[in-house]
Amino acid sequence: MSSLTSNWSRLSAKLKSSKKQKQDRHSVSHGKVKKTKKIPKNETTLHTEIVEKAIDNVIKEESLLFSILWANEGYITQNDLQNRTITLPSGSNLNESRKTAPGKYLAVDCEFVGVGPEGAESCLARISVVNYYGYIIYDKFVKPTEKVTDWRTWVSGVTPKHMKDAVTFREAQEEASKLFDNKIVVGHAVHHDLEALFLSHPKHAIRDTSKFSEFRKISKGKTPSLKKLADHFLNIKIQSGEHSSIDDARASMLLYRLYRKEIEQQYKLKRSN
Template sequence: MSSLTSNWNRLSAKLNSSKKQKQERHSVTHGKIKKTNKVPKNETSLHTEKVEKAIDNVIKEESLLFSILWANEGYITQKDLQNRTITLPSASNLNESRKTAPGKYLAVDCEFVGVGPEGAESSLARISVVNYYGYVIYDRFVKPSERVTDWRTWVSGVTPKHMKDAVTFREAQEEASKLFDNKIVVGHAVHHDLEALFLSHPKHAIRDTSKFSEFRKISKGKTPSLKKLADHFLNIKIQSGEHSSIDDARASMLLYRLYRKEIEQQFKLKRSN
């Protein structure tokens, strides 16, 4: 839910800033600057409603990914995606459910910050791992090994305050290595995440949504963005503002489960050639 909190803070700050600007509009009279009257209440209310609606949309889109993954066993169909009713598990269900175990399939996504001159180089700052049902198995902020020169908060969602409870790179690497052992690792351009962790993984145990031919059709054979795939195939909008590695991992898992049969068939065909 850290992505939700960051989006709320960002939108709230934007709202407060906008209100202040409107309430303190200046006009020039006899060479002096004076403040005009406050914005009519109805205009402020409309702006508030607009922000609240945007926040509601963020909540809905993020919750929908988890809801669909959690509610369905096996393959997920287009019919399952059409059910937009969000049903999330209760705390008691989470404690008792087998769906909270790592299982055979894990989806991973990482966020990065900039290091070096002008933040041109990337350093791991967060890793999130979810299971087949979208349940978060591991989610940690990671202390960059070099001095951060660009937090890239607008896209990474990472800020200096997240480093307070962050783990070291070695800790994140070791935990990820343990989790991925004997697992099918799912992700979008997942080789980037593995490289960032300095981990290798057997090719036969990787399912990369960026390489599936059906997905690449919408970008004319080029590598499609995860955001574009989620919008086109899931009708779910992600990465509207700051990214969430949890949401991105869930989106990758949902895409995989939606086309699991076809992805596995294509994978077997490539291996046999």
Template sequence: MGADDNTAGKGALKFSNRPVEIDETKTAIGKYVSLDCEFVGVGYEGKRSVLARVSIVNFYGAVVLDEFVRPEEKVTDWRTWVSGIRPSDMQNAKSFKEVQFKVGEILKDRVLVGHAVSNDLKVLLIAHPKRLIRDTSKHPAFRKLSKGRAPSLKKLAKEYLDIDIQGDEHSSVEDARACILLFRKFKDDFEKLAQAKGGKGFLKRGQGAKEKILIPAIGEA
């Protein structure tokens, strides 16, 4: 353990004692990006989720992409209380295809950080190599907080970063930043776990009429 490392005192986690803070001056995309999405409801009683906002931040938390997405179906529940999305946000919203393409270009060959990020990828209809995914909902030490279940991002942010998120409405930028801060704090643990798994391949294709973008891993055809 180096001079800049310490023991978190929570499970077997180790963390860097360097401050993990947002630095919006460092705008280069870099190797690591964190993604989060917000959804609205369509169909009967708004029970079916569709994409309404996508945010991506870089390793330092600077915003790389933040786009509202225009649903192709009539929205029956804006879920503003949790999504933060309002009808007025759709005035300059982009089409699903346009945003999907932008996200795919950013994610290509990069390490993707997120919380239950498979849900976001499924709605985006994008596949990403498993070995390039770092999911804060799946880290074994984090799951101990919820007795083996996936912990909420809100709980992790409070427990390990001492910050409060999702106080009222959700913000995909705020959530993406919380994920990247968690990853940075425990980066060595995440990377060792990923190396031990040695996983390759893609997440399974989701169901949907739209074509899913396949993003090959580095060196994979």
């Protein structure tokens, strides 16, 4: 954002100059009206507008996930998704202990960095946990247990500077274990996140959006990506650039709540067989 601010300061002078040229478009020369050529829009201005629009869209999509989760109780319907008005909690609303407490359902997502030769192996670098209403219960960067050979910032969003206040793996593991105890854990391919934390969780208390039959239909029975599910079922764009484990956790929770009844029925059938 600092680069955008500096761009605007440089652009302001250019915009004033452009405005003056527009006013003098019809200038008099030797008694004749001379038309000046139309000045094309400055390329830097176009680039800045494109970048700002992209940032606004990302912020809007991220806020929309939280807004829908927070505003609705119980099941979420397609009608609820049609309301694209973003209303985020603030002030006294955030004091609603019922909505800010961990509760029964928690969604988790992790980000990873590359370790080993060419960064081919993955190592935990961030864990985010949100509750039923999308409220952030836990969000910490984690110090990798091995030397990082590829930060994968373009996709993980993790950089070396995030390690300044990062917790140790042991701390993250212990905190996550306490949070997940006696909870329903929601996530997309959530076994990867649990494995990264070296944690186990009862199968009957896991709700994995990657395994729900209705979701798998759009990928012909294969495991669909969370990005694809969010786009298809929520009409919300995620993972447009660097991933956010908070947004991914919220997307998983929103998908679960949208099909909660059907997902619970599917899990009951599996347990009875």
